[in-house]
Amino acid sequence: SQELEQSPQSLIVQEGKNLTINCTSSKTLYGLYWYKQKYGEGLIFLMMLQKGGEEKSHEKITAKLDEKKQQSSLHITASQPSHAGIYLCGAAPEGGSNYKLTFGKGTLLTVNP
């Protein structure tokens, strides 16, 4: 079965600093979702990457998909306290359904003012 490993597990940054979160798959990645979760709450959809080399940006968050490395990275520029939360990557199993996602364990981001 596919496994997604996220690194780092947790991250503390000073407001205004840039940061990167990685998501590495044990199997070929055909696409990847990034979500954000406030503790104990639902997931907020951030971005979906469908093709190798694809890069998407929304406000100060940029995500890239590297098919060869079976990895995706999420980069936040000039972090703000509102960026704090748990970032989760999710992917469908190879040959499997888009509706049966596997998720990484998450990266807990703390942004200190």
Place this chain on the structure above:
Amino acid sequence: KAGVTQTPRYLIKTRGQQVTLSCSPISGHRSVSWYQQTPGQGLQFLFEYFSETQRNKGNFPGRFSGRQFSNSRSEMNVSTLELGDSALYLCASSSGFGTGGYGDTQYFGPGTRLTVL
């Protein structure tokens, strides 16, 4: 458009009891997926319903079941509760017409926090 709603938000049950959780998807969406989130195992897929039929299933025991109604609302039932069933249960709504690739996105509800004593 209203988002995904889940009721109740919090539940406390005792071992051996049964519980039913409800999920109302985004208007027009026909697929509802259910996930269990625990500190140890993270987010795990339970099952997905599309047009009142279970289309995908995860690796959970038969105590976990679900159904979907004609208006796409879905319920999840857990029978004979165990302490290990304590978790945040999340449902996700999507159009349901993704082709197996990534043409569809799952939008999550706020979750139901189940505590089993």
